[in-house]
Amino acid sequence: MIKRLPREVVARIASGQIASSPAAVLKELIENALDAKASEVKVQVETPFNFRVSDNGIGIPYRELPLAVERFTTSKIFSVEELERVTSYGFRGEALFAISQFSTLEIKSRHEAEEVGGKLVVTAGEVKEYSPIPFRRGTTVTVSNLFFNVPVRRKATSQKERSLMERLTLRYALANPHVTFKFGELTLPATSLKERLIQVTRGKPKFQLIEGDGVTLFFSREERGPRELFVNRRPVSVPEVERLLEEFGVKAFVLFMELPPEEVDFNVSPLKEKVLFKSERGVKALRELLEGEFNLPKPSVQRAKAEEDTGPIELIGSDGTVLIAHDRKFYYFFDQHLIHERVNYEELLKALFAGKVKKVKLVPPVTVPVTVKEKLDAIHAVYAESEKGLTVYEAPELITPEEIKKLESQPLETVASVACRRAVKAGYVFKEFKELESLFNRYLRCAEKERCPHGRPIYYKVRKQVIYSHLGRKRI
Structure with missing residues (x-):
């Protein structure tokens, strides 16, 4: 005899697919x-069954809190058309409901x-508390006693689950x-x-970089290491x-592919870890990039040591705005202002963290929460503990009082702003070539050479052979 399953049985079956492990639950909360739109995400794991995720995003309206833990409720999409061009991580409206069934x-x-x-407090799907409270902007979700009502799943949880949860956080x-991002004592500042x-892999293996149409690929053909694929930022x-x-x-x-949302289907499984391409565009772009680039040896991402098959990079000159250099295979066009920035x-960061600023x-002194103590120590600020928190009396001159007040939720911006203000402006021509050369050599010693502190690309490169072809010359 065929019967309809009771609603609570349907809910338990469906929830079990989403809240399949502590790492799967953490994934939903990070997403x-x-x-x-958080600028800071903090993950604290006491045990795989007791953990917390905090953010400084836009938050949930008070009246919508009970709705957030109901099944098939979401703020991400509202129509089939939106489902076919999803740009958010979440869209199924099941995560918080599923988690609340087992914790x-x-x-x-x-x-x-x-x-x-x-x-809002919910245990095994039942609302236990719903009340207004004073709270900062953003959201903190605490999961306690996960799988208390499914002991078999709790027992089956891997002993390496905490490591899996850390690895998951690093992927996002x-x-x-x-x-x-913060995971326990580990902090990865926005960059x-x-x-x-480099923060995530600690520089190992030594990656090379190639970029194409919607494709950014960091790779190594010499050493084994991570194998990570992200499509529209989703692992x-x-x-x-x-x-x-x-x-x-x-x-x-570590491969990043950016495709139009309507060409990607993430709605394949409840965990959203699989994806279907609706066209060959992404794979074709990757193949063309690989075929065009892997036929020739590539210089390392670490340009300061790029003396392999491309030879050392040499400065040609500057018109005051664009600095030009070359090696055996490429011409490089650098933004002179961004190099200096x-x-x-x-150099400012190095001095700041060394206490030399x-x-x-x-x-008046600034009072901040005790949670920013590590950040204050890092910049060598002078402070004292009080009942209200930490009272800061002295700070490096590069950092404004307003920034100190926002240390808990925002990265330091003043250093980048000062670096920008002190950099030569577009159109500035150095009187002597050796001054330009000195600046370029300092840039080559930088840890990051691809982008300025505000995220703009510093240079553009073109193969010499492309130029020669346009001039009707064979390869030299």
């Missing part, structure tokens, strides 16, 4: 934080347009370098994509792409 789920949030926040940090890659698995990279001898890679930024007294 919610990113969809809320005690506490949500504290304040929407950016409201004066008061709210608190890699896909969102503009966001500051450029290349610097974020996914695409066997066809992985086989293509193996075909070209790639042992380690990058040099200033790294002059300190000034703050009048």
Whole structure:
């Protein structure tokens, strides 16, 4: 006899597909934080069954808190047309509902347009508390006693689950370098994509970089290492792409593919870890990039040491705005202002964290939460603990009192701004070539050479052979 399943049984079956493990639950919470336009995401894991995710995003309106834990409720999409061109991480409207079925789920949030926040506590799908509370802008979601009502799943949880949760956090940090991520004691400040890659991988293996139409590929054909694929910033698995990279001898890679939302279908499984391409555009662009680039040896991403098959990079000159250099295979066109800005930024940061920047007294002193203690220590600020938090009396002259007040939620911007102000402006012509050469050599020693502190690309390169072809010359 065929019968309709009771609603609670349907809910438990569906929820079990989404809240399949602590890492799967954490994934949903991180995605919610990113969809809320957070500039900082903080993950605290006490145990794989007790953890918290905090963000400084737009928050949840108080009246909508109970709705957030109902099934098939979302702020991401509202029509089939929007489902076919999804740009957010979440869209199924099932995550918080599913998590609340297997844990005690506490949500504290304040929407950016409201004066008061709210608190919602749900255990095994039943609302236990719903009340207004004073709260900062953003959301904190605490998962407690996960899988308390499904002991088999709790027992089956991997002993390496905490490591899996950290690795998952780092994957999303890699896909969102503009966001500051924290996992326990680890902090990854907002930065450029290349610097974020170094933060996450600690420089190993030594990646090379190639870019094409909607494709950014960091790779190594010498060393084994991470094999990460992101489609529209979402970590996914695409066997066809992985086989293509193996075909070209790639042992380690971090690949970013950007495709029009309507050409990608993420609605394949509840966990959204698989994707279907509706056209061959992405794979074709990757193949063309690999075929065009892997036929010739490539210089390392670390341009300061790029003395391989391309030879050393040599300065040609500057018109005051664009600095031109070359090696055996490429001509490079650098933005002179951005070169100087990058040099200033790294030298200022080095001095700041070494305590070599002059300190000034703050009048009046600034009081901040105790949670920013590590940041204050890093910049060598002078402060004292009080009942209200930490009272800062002196700080490096590069940092404004307003920035100190916002240390908990925002990265330092003053250093980048000062670096920009101190850089030569477009049109500035150095009196002597050796001055220009000195600046260029300082730039080549920078840790980050691809982008300025504000994220703009510093240079454009073109193959010499392309130029020769346009001039009707054979390769020299």
